[in-house]
Amino acid sequence: MLTLNATNPAFAANFPITAAVSSTPFANQGVFTVTPKTISCTMTSSSAFVGDTAVGYFALNNDPLPAGAIITLNSSLQTTFNNLFAPSPLCQFSTGSTPCSLSTSFSEQLLTITGVPSSAGLSFNVSQVNNSPYNASLMTVSLQIQNANSYYMQVCSFAQPAPTQLRTSTSASLQNWNNSVGAISNATLTINTYFTPFTTSSLAIYDSNLTAIPYSPTVQVQLVQQGNNTLNYLTAGTQIGRSLSFYLTITNPPTPPPLLFTLHVIYSTSLLV
Numbered sequence: 001m002l003t004l005n006a007t008n009p010a011f012a013a014n015f016p017i018t019a020a021v022s023s024t025p026f027a028n029q030g031v032f033t034v035t036p037k038t039i040s041c042t043m044t045s046s047s048a049f050v051g052d053t054a055v056g057y058f059a060l061n062n063d064p065l066p067a068g069a070i071i072t073l074n075s076s077l078q079t080t081f082n083n084l085f086a087p088s089p090l091c092q093f094s095t096g097s098t099p100c101s102l103s104t105s106f107s108e109q110l111l112t113i114t115g116v117p118s119s120a121g122l123s124f125n126v127s128q129v130n131n132s133p134y135n136a137s138l139m140t141v142s143l144q145i146q147n148a149n150s151y152y153m154q155v156c157s158f159a160q161p162a163p164t165q166l167r168t169s170t171s172a173s174l175q176n177w178n179n180s181v182g183a184i185s186n187a188t189l190t191i192n193t194y195f196t197p198f199t200t201s202s203l204a205i206y207d208s209n210l211t212a213i214p215y216s217p218t219v220q221v222q223l224v225q226q227g228n229n230t231l232n233y234l235t236a237g238t239q240i241g242r243s244l245s246f247y248l249t250i251t252n253p254p255t256p257p258p259l260l261f262t263l264h265v266i267y268s269t270s271l272l273v
Contacts, residue, residue: 010066011151012036037063041143041156045131050163050273051195053086056129060143060156064120068148071113071124075141075160080198082130083109084139084160090127093117100126116145129160133198134271137162166272167194170242172263174250183252186215190245191263197244198267200237204246205229205262209253218246229260233269 017030040061047054058073075084091100091113098115111126132138137159145154170192177187189212191202206212208230217236224231237244244265253259265273 008034010063011147011149011153013151036144036152037154039063039145039154039156041158043141043158043161045129045161045163047131048163048165050131050135050166051133052131052163053128054131056126057123058125058143059123060121060145062120062122062145062154065116065118065122065145065153066147067118069116069118069153070146070148070150071116072144072146073111073113073141074108074144075139077104077107077109078138081133081138084129084141085109085111085126086128086130089129091124092127093122093124098124131163132160134267134273135163135166136271166264169193169263169265177250179252181252181256182254185250185252187248187250188245189248189263190243191265192243193265193273194242196242197237197239197265198273199265200235200239200244201266201268202234202237202244202246203264203266203269203272204232204234205260205264206232207257207259207261209255209257210259210261211251213249213251215247215249218248233266 012034015032015034017032019026019028042059044057045054046057077083085102087102089100089102089111091098095117098113100111100113103110103112113124116122139160140157141160142157143155144152146152172191175188175190176185178185204212206229208225208228212232214234218234234246237246267273
C-alpha cells in the first residue's frame with residue numbers, strides 16, 4: 001500500500017495505474033476515476049408572463065476556468081410547446097457578446113457557448129428564451145462545463161422558472177345572447193387570447209344566479225360551487241386563430257343583479273394560461 005498526496009485535475013477522466021519493481025511490471029493494474037465537480041446554477045427571466053419570449057439570465061457557482069472552456073446547456077425538445085431556446089440566440093457575458101450555437105441531438109436541444117471567460121462565479125444571459133406556456137415550470141436544464149479538450153469539468157442542473165403572471169385576453173364576448181330578465185339564449189362565448197391557444201379548454205367562473213349549460217360540441221368537464229360562484233370547466237372549444245369559442249344555453253336570472261363572469265384559458269384544471 002502506497003499512501004501519497006495527490007491533486008486531481010480540473011476535469012473528469014480515467015487514468016490507468018500500473019506498478020513495477022526495477023522496471024518489471026506486475027501483472028495487475030487499475031483505473032483511477034475523476035468525476036466532474038457538481039456546482040450550483042440558477043436561471044431567471046426578464047418577464048414573469050406565461051408564454052413570453054424573454055431574456056434568460058444564468059448564474060454559476062463555478063471555479064476559475066482554463067482558457068478555451070465551453071458551456072453547454074441541455075433541455076428536452078418539446079412537441080406541443082416551444083423549446084426553451086428560441087432560434088438564433090444571442091449570448092453575452094459581462095465582458096461582452098460571445099459566440100453560441102443552437103443544435104439538437106436525439107431528444108435534446110443543445111446551446112453551446114464558446115469564448116467563455118476564465119473567471120469564477122460567471123453570469124451570462126441568452127436572448128431569447130421561451131417562458132413556460134402556463135403558470136408552472138416546464139423544463140429541467142442541465143449545464144455542463146468542458147475544457148478545450150472536451151473533458152467535463154463542472155456540472156449542475158436547474159428548473160426553468162415558473163411564470164407568475166397570466167396573460168389578459170384582448171376581449172371576451174357573448175354572441176346571440178338575449179340580456180332580458182329570464183331570457184334563454186343559445187349563445188356563443190368567445191375569448192380572444194393573447195397568443196394561439198395551446199388547448200381548447202377553459203375555466204368559466206360566474207354567479208350562480210345565471211345558468212349556463214354547454215351543448216354540443218362543447219363538453220362540461222366539472223361543475224363546482226364556491227359561494228355564489230359556479231366554476232365550470234369547458235373543453236372542445238372551437239379555435240380560430242387566437243380565439244376560442246364555446247356554445248352555451250344561457251338562462252338569465254329572474255331579477256337584474258350585477259353578474260360577475262371570469263374566463264381563463266387553461267392547460268389543465270390546475271395550470272392556467
